Amino acid sequence: xxxxxxxxxxxxxQKGSISRRQxxxxxxxxxxxxxxxxxxxxxxxxxxxxxxxxxDRVSLTTWPNYHDPKNFEDFTAKTGVAVEVNxxxxxxxxxxxxxxxxxxxxxxxxxxxxxxTYKELDLIEPLDLSLLPAYDPAAMEQRFVEAGTIxxxxxxxxxxxxxxxxxxxxxxxxEKMTSWKDFWDLAxxxxxxxxMVHDYQLTTIxxxxxxxxxxxxxxxxxxxxDAEKLLLAAKPHLFAINSDYQPSMRNGDAWxxxxxxxxxxxxxxxxxxxxxxxxxxxxxxxxxFYAVPKGAPHRAAGYALANFLLTPEVNxxxxxxxxxxxxxxxxxxxLPKELLEDPIMYPAAELLAPLEFGAAATLTxxxxxxxxxxxxxx
Amino acid sequence: xxxxxxxxxxxxxxxxxxxxxLAPSAFWYLALLVVPLAIVVVFSFGERAAAGGYQAAxxxxxxxxxxxxxxxxxxxxxxxxxxTIVCLLAAYPLAYYLAIKASPRMRLFLLIxxxxxxxxxxxxxxxxxxxxxxxxxxPAVIEWLGLGEVRLINTPLSVLIGMVYGYLPxxxxxxxxxxxxxxxxLIEAAADLGSNPWRSFLQVTLPLSAPGxxxxxxxxxxxxxxxxxxxxxxxxxxxxxxxNALVDLFLQSRNWPFGSAVAMGLVVIMxxxxxxxxxxxxxxxxxxxxxxx
Numbered sequence: 229x230x231x232x233x234x235x236x237x238x239x240x241x242q243k244g245s246i247s248r249r250q251x252x253x254x255x256x257x258x259x260x261x262x263x264x265x266x267x268x269x270x271x272x273x274x275x276x277x278x279x280x281x282x283x284d285r286v287s288l289t290t291w292p293n294y295h296d297p298k299n300f301e302d303f304t305a306k307t308g309v310a311v312e313v314n315x316x317x318x319x320x321x322x323x324x325x326x327x328x329x330x331x332x333x334x335x336x337x338x339x340x341x342x343x344x345t346y347k348e349l350d351l352i353e354p355l356d357l358s359l360l361p362a363y364d365p366a367a368m369e370q371r372f373v374e375a376g377t378i379x380x381x382x383x384x385x386x387x388x389x390x391x392x393x394x395x396x397x398x399x400x401x402x403e404k405m406t407s408w409k410d411f412w413d414l415a416x417x418x419x420x421x422x423x424m425v426h427d428y429q430l431t432t433i434x435x436x437x438x439x440x441x442x443x444x445x446x447x448x449x450x451x452x453x454d455a456e457k458l459l460l461a462a463k464p465h466l467f468a469i470n471s472d473y474q475p476s477m478r479n480g481d482a483w484x485x486x487x488x489x490x491x492x493x494x495x496x497x498x499x500x501x502x503x504x505x506x507x508x509x510x511x512x513x514x515x516x517f518y519a520v521p522k523g524a525p526h527r528a529a530g531y532a533l534a535n536f537l538l539t540p541e542v543n544x545x546x547x548x549x550x551x552x553x554x555x556x557x558x559x560x561x562x563l564p565k566e567l568l569e570d571p572i573m574y575p576a577a578e579l580l581a582p583l584e585f586g587a588a589a590t591l592t593x594x595x596x597x598x599x600x601x602x603x604x605x606x
Numbered sequence: 607x608x609x610x611x612x613x614x615x616x617x618x619x620x621x622x623x624x625x626x627x628l629a630p631s632a633f634w635y636l637a638l639l640v641v642p643l644a645i646v647v648v649f650s651f652g653e654r655a656a657a658g659g660y661q662a663a664x665x666x667x668x669x670x671x672x673x674x675x676x677x678x679x680x681x682x683x684x685x686x687x688x689x690t691i692v693c694l695l696a697a698y699p700l701a702y703y704l705a706i707k708a709s710p711r712m713r714l715f716l717l718i719x720x721x722x723x724x725x726x727x728x729x730x731x732x733x734x735x736x737x738x739x740x741x742x743x744x745p746a747v748i749e750w751l752g753l754g755e756v757r758l759i760n761t762p763l764s765v766l767i768g769m770v771y772g773y774l775p776x777x778x779x780x781x782x783x784x785x786x787x788x789x790x791x792l793i794e795a796a797a798d799l800g801s802n803p804w805r806s807f808l809q810v811t812l813p814l815s816a817p818g819x820x821x822x823x824x825x826x827x828x829x830x831x832x833x834x835x836x837x838x839x840x841x842x843x844x845x846x847x848x849x850n851a852l853v854d855l856f857l858q859s860r861n862w863p864f865g866s867a868v869a870m871g872l873v874v875i876m877x878x879x880x881x882x883x884x885x886x887x888x889x890x891x892x893x894x895x896x897x898x899x
Binding site: 318320321323324325327345348349421427428429463466467468469470475476479480481592594597598600601602604605606 | 654656657658659674675677678736740741742757759760842843844846850851854855856857858859860861
């Protein structure tokens with residue numbers, strides 16, 4: 229084979245027209261690699277370990293501040309597969325993209341309450357667990373993984389879990405805050421222009437419902453009506469409606485925001501005056517999953533990435549980076565003690581008790597969608 | 607007889623070539639403009655499917671529901687024209703200076719300064735404004751100067767600032783081009799005939815630059831009507847535009863039919879305002895042209 233022909237095949241492989249295996253075959257590099265691997269395993273094995281048809285890239289769709297970038301680099305070094313990361317602000321948006329089709333995603337991170345809808349709409353496939361040897365159902369805390377299993381089939385495997393509370397800058401806000409009533413009253417009162425809420429119906433409407441002590445998941449028209457009144461009254465007093473609240477909280481523009489566990493942990497780690505509060509009326513507890521969309525273009529690479537991230541050693545690094553607790557006891561064994569005792573990640577039992585998992589009905593309920601839209605466009 | 611057939615053939619060939627040459631753009635126009643618009647029209651009469659999306663139906667409920675987005679229409683219909691006018695007021699003196707007053711070297715330097723921002727992504731430049739207008743930016747400076755406490759970010763004013771910043775070059779260039787083409791002897795002639803500078807500006811320069819002004823205003827206005835990013839980033843999701851309402855309806859509420867109706871509302875408003883604007887300005891421009899020539 230001359231140089232020109234080799235370059236031709238190399239280009240074809242880079243463009244994805246032929247697989248790595250075909251490329252190695254036609255160029256004779258496969259044989260050479262095999263010989264080399266026997267002679268000098270260290271040199272070739274990291275990539276060869278995954279050799280096969282993984283391709284050269286994988287597309288992961290996930291949430292902001294949710295991974296350790298170093299782990300992606302390690303994955304690429306090990307497999308030769310580059311990780312392309314897409315970040316979304318809400319499950320609604322993810323669902324809309326998948327419904328419209330042609331996303332090109334190989335792996336994505338849906339939240340517990342959306343998985344049954346994905347299955348009903350035939351947007352995800354039952355997982356081939358033989359391709360996820362790092363996942364051990366027996367090591368998982370049941371309540372955080374059960375939403376991934378429907379009719380005995382596993383459609384999604386647990387990534388981590390968390391709560392939705394709020395973050396308070398205690399240098400600016402001296403009141404002791406414990407409830408969602410405190411949150412809304414102060415946001416509309418003394419701290420007008422300083423509070424943020426999610427750009428996201430589930431938590432924003434859910435936590436407005438908690439002001440009245442209603443269920444976080446309520447779809448009762450009268451209760452939703454009350455929540456809408458509260459939201460419309462609060463809107464002129466809000467600093468912003470945005471799920472990416474870390475920049476504004478860190479630079480001091482916002483003093484109060486609806487917040488997820490990991491963001492609360494990350495901000496508290498860097499600025500101890502930012503504290504995380506779980507409303508005593510309740511609110512949301514949730515768990516996130518890895519799932520593979522139907523028709524994933526690099527399906528094998530998607531599984532390989534999920535398997536890599538679920539490996540306890542890797543997952544432990546993820547948890548330390550993003551600050552969300554894992555449901556995997558094997559991962560937890562590898563975590564430093566102070567993380568396992570952290571009250572943001574592992575809140576007290578009496579705070580956890582009233583929390584609710586989001587329900588599928590809140591995702592698909594048109595009234596909730598319309599209330600959020602009216603709130604934003606008011 | 608034979609020659610007639612030959613010319614017939616030649617004519618047919620020319621016609622074929624014309625059709626072939628036009629085919630790509632016709633296809634482009636059909637596939638990317640007419641068909642999508644037709645789909646939007648069809649969707650706008652449909653219903654939201656249970657889990658979101660579109661379900662075939664024939665109802666005008668979506669159009670009757672348009673007042674529910676009144677605030678988005680109002681914000682857009684106020685801020686887009688105001689933004690266009692502020693852009694025009696800011697761009698005209700600059701374009702005038704560039705085209706008429708500046709030395710060639712200065713002109714090149716200033717033109718480069720106007721172009722340079724285009725080398726950076728619009729998103730990144732808008733993010734930069736988030737920091738400038740945010741609490742640690744301009745407001746901190748104003749406070750340090752003892753001028754009081756102000757809130758800039760996430761207000762209609764910050765959206766307006768972002769829009770003027772973002773679209774100013776699109777206003778400067780067309781005006782600059784039409785002023786540069788202007789025959790300076792006409793101004794001299796006006797002065798010779800006893801016109802003072804202000805009067806010759808109003809009667810000569812301004813009418814002759816009208817095509818640039820019209821083009822610039824159209825470009826900026828149409829883009830501002832569809833603006834989405836700036837209200838989102840500099841308005842903090844509070845100053846909602848029609849573009850934001852659309853994104854919300856398609857991506858969050860997954861109410862495609864209502865989203866399509868809102869999109870049709872935007873299209874109709876845009877067509878109406880642009881038609882009226884062109885009618886008015888063309889008549890004005892044409893009248894001046896005739897009187898000048």
